[in-house]
Structure formats: structure tokens, C-alpha cells
Amino acid sequence: MRLMLAYAATLFMASSLEGHACSITTPCIVDDRNYYVALPKPANLPAPAIVYIHGWGGNGQAALRNKDMTTMFLERGFAVIAPDGVPREGRSGRSWGFHPQSGRQLDEIDFLRSVKEDAIARFNLDSTRMILAGFSIGGSMTAYTACLAPMSFAGYAPLGGNFWRPHPTQCEGAVHMLHTHGWSDGTVPLEGRVVNGVPMDDPSAFAQGDIFHAMSIWRATNNCTQMKADKFSMKEPFWRRSWTHCDAGSSLELAIYPGGHSIPKTWPSLVVDWFEAIISE
Template sequence: MCRTLLTGLLLSLVAGTAPAQQDCARGEVACRVADGSYHVRLPDSAAAQPPAVMFLHGYGADALAMIRNPRVTDALLARGFAVIAPNGRGRDGADGGGWSFMPGRPQRRDEAAFLQSVRDDAVARFGLDSARIFLGGYSIGGSMTSYIACAAPDSFAAYVPVAGSFWRPHPDRCAGPVRLLHTHGWTDGTVPLEGRPLRGGQIMQGDVFAAFQVWRAANGCDGLRATRFDTSGPFWRRAWTDCAPGSALELALHPGGHLVPDGWADMAADWLATLPPR
């Protein structure tokens, strides 16, 4: 009798949780954590513990729009990555909107703690490889990525921001060496490489080249000049390799504007594959 009751209880628990996890993994249904939510999609032919790219949406967007973006999601899924899209937090506390990273501005949420909780929840729910969870983002999602990489570089295995970096004032220093590939459009007018003032100069976007001074210092790179160059493909790439062991630093420029360019996901996947385990 006791065995029968126990079996029935276990079956009811499985029946109650499995559909929720399955729906959450389809991408359209949000997974909930203590301070927010995220969407996730898993590769069709996933390895036992697939790697994942957590990718942060831009201003005014949300995680559902991000998880539906074929330039990011479909290409990464095809390369065997799971894709995790957390929701930013709007001014009214609603999902989506923005991210709290601006220097000297009120913070709507502890974003580092939130993103780490999303990471841990996704690893536990879906059996992802905890050592290969990477963080990226577009526009202010790229800025949020850069601030996490600077303040808590060990939170994720590597960082792949697109079209978003530090804001002024730039950080004086970062907590330690990073592994970071920054991608930016040569003709970006929304987040220019040199940055720009907004709201009548109340806030100012940062300079990507100044950000790389911060990254080089964090990585202990010898000299200012890049040591490896590649202009053979759609991206103009420069890397700093004479740096701290285990670090990686690269800038990839493309001729377009403020967007995630075609081919970015494959380039990022190839770059991530070159990194040794942490």
C-alpha cells in the first residue's frame, strides 16, 4: 500500500512539472525566476549537456522578440547552442524595456544577481553545460553584457556584446581578465563607435576604442597595438593575444549600422569554440 501511494505521488509530481518545463523550453512560454523571467530554446539534436548563449535584448524590446530573432537564435541553434533570452525590466516593473547599468543612475534590479539566477535555473532545468554558458547582447543589451564582464568576469565563460559598450564615465578598471569579442558597425549612428550625448547631454554613450583601453588593462596586455588581424571575410577583426593566460580579447567591425549583422552568430560560435575550458 505504502509503495503504491509513493509511486502515485511521484507520478503526480512528474506529471505536474514535466509539461511546465516542456512548455518553457519551447521558447514562447517564459520561465520564471525570483526577480524576473526568461525564454529559452534548445537545439534539436542537443548533446547531453549543450552549451548556451544568453543573449540580452535591446532597449524597448523584450525576451520574446529576442528569442524569435533568426539572426541570433536560429543560427546558434544550428551550431548546437541553446539560446537563453532574459527579460529586462521597464520603469513600471514590467518585463522587457531596459537594463540597469548606467553609471550613477538608480538601479531597478541587481542585474548581475538576476542574470546569474537565470543561468543557474536554466542549467538545472535543461541540463546545460554549466562551464559553457556565454553572455551576449545587442545595443544596451551589449552594454549590460560589458558591465557584467567588467564587474564579475567569472559569471560567464565568455562575453560577446554587439553594438553596445560602456557609457561615460567609463569604468576606471575591471575586476579581472575577460574573454570578450565585441562586434560593432562601422556606420552605426545609434551607438556610434565614438559614442554620443543623449537627453541634452544628461547621459552619454561611451567610446568603444576607450573601452578597449579598459579591456587591455584588465587583461594585462603588452602594448596597445593588436597582434592579430583578419580582413578576409565580412568582418574586420583585430585581436590582442599578448595578454594574461586564459584571457581573450577581440574587436570585430562590419560595414553596417546598428544591427546584429548577418554571419555574426557563426563568427561568434567559431570564436567561442577556440576558447579553452575555464
């Protein structure tokens, strides 16, 4: 009940702030595309923010209807910004040009950066405390943004998705990254899978990447001193491995939870705790 009341109050506040024509229900328009926003209490402005990228077939407005996620971020003082992907041809819902073969990666990254700058200007947000996060292929879009344009956001938090095959051979610069994944995820397994039904060695295979290999790419990108993690935590519900002996201004963490392809209720708290810890160092 408390969560529902808090969420209802948030919806009213986000949709009634004077001078803001867009909200959790009315889109902000940038580059002929939409994003939606839920804001914390005005007294806490300029606020940090999380730009959250929806998964396959979703949209920004629907993403903000995840009360567990949105309310928890708001209660921690974070604005939640949810952009729309592009329409899926011949199908409902939206997607992202995350894959290297899509030819749209840089356009998508430009859009996400435009969303960030527009939201900063409209809502008095803190440009130095903005996280890019996403679920499933939204997680993959998060990872490719971090790889190709690392300075775009202060931290990156993909959930249930990272690189696809062929994996990148290198990224443009070091980042703060927290990757979270379900131990029993069958939609995006930790090892990845082919999604178009052909053998892995077929040149036409459209295949998800290996999360552990992605971690090795990020270790190399961040110039971490060793393969083994520097810190371990087994506090439920997340088992965490952290690489901290890396280039200044970078860090890497892998968090595993006992579940499948889903957004854990406590994932927002994990992200905020992680981000607040790295920016306080």
C-alpha cells in the first residue's frame, strides 16, 4: 500500500510541475522521438538521474509503469528518464539499433545523448550524476553506448544484456560499469545463444554474446590489473564480483541474482548504492 501511494503521488507530481509540458504520461519530444520522465521532489533538485532503456517490444511510458523500479529510484532522489526505441517493422512495440550490423548504433547513441541534454535543461538535473541503464536489449544498447561513447554518462548499468557476437575487439575508453544478470536467465543466458535458429558457426547466426567474455573486454578497457576480482560480496540477493584496481575514474562489477530474465525488485537500490559509492571515492 505504501508503495502504491508513493507511486500515485509521484505520478501527480511528475505530471503537474509548472512549466513542464512533458511527464510520466505526456512525452517530451527530441529529434522527432519521445521520452518520458518521472521526477523526485523538487526540493531535491538538481537531481541525479537514470536514463533507462526499455527491452525488446517495450516503450518508455510502459517502462515507467514498473512501480517497483520507478518508485525506488524516486525515493532515492533520482529522476527516471525513459526514452522510446524505434518502432518494430510490422509489429507492435519498439526496439533499438544496438547491434553492430544494424548500422544505427551511432544514431541511437546520439539520440540518448540528446535525451540527456534535453532533460538536464528542462528539469534542472545534475549532469555529473547521470547513469545509463537498460534491460535485455536495453542492456545491450547501454553496453554499446559505453563502448563507443564512454564519456556520455557517469556510469553504466546494463541488466540482462551486454555485447552480442561478434564481440567488440576494443572500446573507446574506461567506464564505471555494473552488469547485473540472472543466474538462470534462459532468454539471454550468461553464455549467450543464437536467436535465429541456425548453427553457431553459420555466418548468418544472430547470436547473443558471452557475459563472461564481455567482462574480460571491460577489464581490458578499464586496464584492470588482474583477471580475478578484487572484492567479493555474497549478501543476498546479489552475489557480486568487483574489479577496483583499474584506471582512475573506472570500475567494473558483476552482480548475479537467483532468477531468470527479469528486473529484481531491489535492482534500483543496488544501482544507486553502487553509483553513490563510486562517485564518493
